[in-house]
Amino acid sequence: MATVKFTSALERFFPGIKEIHTNGNSLREILAEVEAGYPRVCSYLLDEQGSVRGHVNIFIDGSIINDRDGLSDPLSKDSEIYIIQALSGG
Amino acid sequence: MIPTLLLGTRKGFISYRYNNNRWEVENLSFEGVPVSIAYEDSRSGTWWAALDHGHWGVKLHRSKDRGKTWEELTAPAYPQGEEVKDGMKAVTRYIWAVANGGKSFPSRMWLGTDPGGLFVSDDGGDHFNLVKSLWDHPSRKPYWMGGGRDLPGIHSVVVDPRDDNHVYVGISCAGVFETNDSGSTWEVRNKGLWADFLPDPQTDIGHDPHILVAAPTDPDILWQQNHCGIFRSTDGARNWQDISQPGGPARFGFALAIADDDASQAWVCPANSDTTRTAIKGALCVCRTDDGGKNWKTLTKGLPQENCFDIVYRHALAGSGDALAFGTTTGNLFFSPDRGEHWQTLNNYLPMVYSVQFAH
Numbered sequence: 113m114a115t116v117k118f119t120s121a122l123e124r125f126f127p128g129i130k131e132i133h134t135n136g137n138s139l140r141e142i143l144a145e146v147e148a149g150y151p152r153v154c155s156y157l158l159d160e161q162g163s164v165r166g167h168v169n170i171f172i173d174g175s176i177i178n179d180r181d182g183l184s185d186p187l188s189k190d191s192e193i194y195i196i197q198a199l200s201g202g
Numbered sequence: 203m204i205p206t207l208l209l210g211t212r213k214g215f216i217s218y219r220y221n222n223n224r225w226e227v228e229n230l231s232f233e234g235v236p237v238s239i240a241y242e243d244s245r246s247g248t249w250w251a252a253l254d255h256g257h258w259g260v261k262l263h264r265s266k267d268r269g270k271t272w273e274e275l276t277a278p279a280y281p282q283g284e285e286v287k288d289g290m291k292a293v294t295r296y297i298w299a300v301a302n303g304g305k306s307f308p309s310r311m312w313l314g315t316d317p318g319g320l321f322v323s324d325d326g327g328d329h330f331n332l333v334k335s336l337w338d339h340p341s342r343k344p345y346w347m348g349g350g351r352d353l354p355g356i357h358s359v360v361v362d363p364r365d366d367n368h369v370y371v372g373i374s375c376a377g378v379f380e381t382n383d384s385g386s387t388w389e390v391r392n393k394g395l396w397a398d399f400l401p402d403p404q405t406d407i408g409h410d411p412h413i414l415v416a417a418p419t420d421p422d423i424l425w426q427q428n429h430c431g432i433f434r435s436t437d438g439a440r441n442w443q444d445i446s447q448p449g450g451p452a453r454f455g456f457a458l459a460i461a462d463d464d465a466s467q468a469w470v471c472p473a474n475s476d477t478t479r480t481a482i483k484g485a486l487c488v489c490r491t492d493d494g495g496k497n498w499k500t501l502t503k504g505l506p507q508e509n510c511f512d513i514v515y516r517h518a519l520a521g522s523g524d525a526l527a528f529g530t531t532t533g534n535l536f537f538s539p540d541r542g543e544h545w546q547t548l549n550n551y552l553p554m555v556y557s558v559q560f561a562h
Contacts, residue, residue, distance in 0.1 A: 121257070155276075156258040165259055167257040
């Protein structure tokens with residue numbers, strides 16, 4: 113099962129959010145499972161057209177994803193997916 | 203004066219309450235989060251917070267208990283496939299205007315957004331839908347452009363209290379648009395405006411009204427602080443007259459407030475022209491006209507008159523009865539109990555102030 117880990121910054125909006133294990137075969141499927149567990153969380157990660165927000169980064173097995181619009185980056189059933197915030201602002 | 207001030211700031215939603223002849227902070231919500239608009243729906247007392255998370259996108263919250271608890275709503279979202287221009291997907295980048303739909307439509311709310319979409323809810327804000335008639339206006343893609351923000355934005359929604367189907371919007375940059383049928387059809391209302399940043403300053407579309415306001419006592423009288431001066435209409439926006447102060451400070455700025463009881467009295471917060479966007483000669487002033495813009499009086503008592511860089515954003519000046527308040531880009535908050543004749547400092551240490559509203 114793939115593992116999804118989240119930046120602790122999301123705890124402010126989704127108290128208790130913690131890593132989850134999913135059976136999704138694609139990043140989009142996995143995010144759908146995340147949304148089922150934490151309703152509205154995908155609106156924090158993706159814009160309404162389905163693209164990763166500009167200051168959100170998603171890593172699969174240590175590599176930042178390339179396809180921020182289509183979410184088609186390959187993954188395996190044992191992948192580790194990190195969802196983090198970009199370092200920005202002030 | 204109604205006794206609450208709502209502030210949208212770069213670091214949160216702040217409310218002040220007037221008690222025993224002094225203003226005190228009542229509530230701080232969303233600490234650290236930019237709040238583009240803090241708004242009270244005067245019909246119900248519901249508070250609204252439009253958030254501009256740097257990381258997580260635009261969010262919308264409402265509170266029915268004066269900020270003790272907040273409910274997150276579904277933020278306005280552009281339908282799949284909508285584009286700002288060819289090849290650029292439309293996503294909500296900023297909520298720049300919040301307005302209630304008037305007494306005839308007690309559940310209606312309007313939102314103006316960057317990149318130029320107007321949204322309406324008829325269920326109290328649970329769901330917002332893009333007003334397609336304006337979004338699909340044939341002028342939008344070829345002629346609307348950024349002004350103040352990178353992409354076009356709707357910063358003003360003015361609902362006529364005599365007829366809640368009658369609404370004006372102010373768009374930077376496009377100008378003023380009017381609907382008489384709750385948004386089904388739209389007319390351009392820019393006649394008499396001046397846009398010196400365009401090849402044709404008298405163009406039909408492309409103007410930059412920084413803020414658009416209607417007089418409560420006569421909604422056919424509208425005022426706008428425009429990028430190119432201060433303009434006033436006495437015929438429901440069909441014709442605009444330049445009422446900027448010849449040779450004086452009342453010309454460039456962002457904010458404008460009209461008296462509750464006098465359609466000829468209004469205030470602006472002048473700034474240096476768009477080249478520097480700072481306080482004029484390092485000094486802060488408010489200008490008031492009592493005669494519809496024929497004459498302007500510069501008001502400075504109690505305001506900093508040296509080493510000052512403050513300017514006032516378009517939603518950050520408000521009035522209620524004899525009272526006025528404004529917040530600045532450098533985090534100062536000022537209050538006048540007497541229509542601007544004298545000013546008191548409420549706070550020198552706020553974050554940048556985006557919006558100020560008197561509330562109940």
